[in-house]
Amino acid sequence: MLNYPTFDFDQVDFVTSDTHFSHARISELANRPFSTVEEMDAELIRRWNEAVGPNDVVLHLGDLALGPIAESLPLTAGLHGRRLLVPGNHDRISPATQSKTAIERFLPLYEAAGWEILPEVIEGTRHGYRLLASHYPYAGDSQEQDRHTSHRPRWDDGIPLLHGHTHARDHGPNGHQFHVGVDAHGFAPIPFSVIDAWIRSLPGIETRLQTAFREAREVIADLDDTPPSNMDLMFYMQAYEELHMHLEELLAAVDKGEHVNGNDGERPR
Numbered sequence: 001m002l003n004y005p006t007f008d009f010d011q012v013d014f015v016t017s018d019t020h021f022s023h024a025r026i027s028e029l030a031n032r033p034f035s036t037v038e039e040m041d042a043e044l045i046r047r048w049n050e051a052v053g054p055n056d057v058v059l060h061l062g063d064l065a066l067g068p069i070a071e072s073l074p075l076t077a078g079l080h081g082r083r084l085l086v087p088g089n090h091d092r093i094s095p096a097t098q099s100k101t102a103i104e105r106f107l108p109l110y111e112a113a114g115w116e117i118l119p120e121v122i123e124g125t126r127h128g129y130r131l132l133a134s135h136y137p138y139a140g141d142s143q144e145q146d147r148h149t150s151h152r153p154r155w156d157d158g159i160p161l162l163h164g165h166t167h168a169r170d171h172g173p174n175g176h177q178f179h180v181g182v183d184a185h186g187f188a189p190i191p192f193s194v195i196d197a198w199i200r201s202l203p204g205i206e207t208r209l210q211t212a213f214r215e216a217r218e219v220i221a222d223l224d225d226t227p228p229s230n231m232d233l234m235f236y237m238q239a240y241e242e243l244h245m246h247l248e249e250l251l252a253a254v255d256k257g258e259h260v261n262g263n264d265g266e267r268p269r
Helices: 037-051 069-076 100-112 192-201 208-225 235-255
Strands: 005-009 014-016 057-060 082-085 115-117 122-126 128-135 161-162 177-179
Touching: 014 192, 057 069, 069 100, 100 115, 115 122, 128 192, 208 235
Parallel strands: 005 122, 014 057, 057 082, 082 115, 128 161, 161 177
Antiparallel strands: 122 128
């Protein structure tokens, strides 16, 4: 069952986060190799446009630009591609840090710079595998304590999560989390093929379709193993509702054209 607003990850070509355009202190705070903020901005734009084509789709997981926002956001208008933004805590459209009035005030500036604004947490599939994306990891922060916990994905239940926020430089993947921030990836967006390889490498990973079949079979097995004399109406209705939910998942997955193990036409056994 989906817990967050749905998103089509199959459309995305690149993913990134935490560019911090025009943030005067980010090179000091995150140990970036730039002498001035102008040098950083120019290099971020150059590396982005070298990697991303005009027709590519880029998913940015927050903390896009700081400083005088009316000056820093227009810098991003020159970035290649269709650009989708999941707000981070430093964005002026972040529900975690901004009032509704502030978000309404600043949203037109982001849209004028060519950004499409998405919810704080999004969920969908990539080649059939369930995937989450948020500015925030399940756990972890650039500070000692986890901040904005009510705005993070609720828990790590094994679904792969793409995130930013930590400014970690030593890794992308970490368990079921993958940090996509520029500090860990050469200050440029990551091709989504890198994410695809990581997802397939996770132990026990299942496509959405495989998960739905497994959970439906478990419900049916529970029904089969329950003696009729003990199957009261409340238990029966609960089991029916669970089975109905999993069948809806199956139908949605099949309708989307997902295939087990990525093999066209292969049916689950």
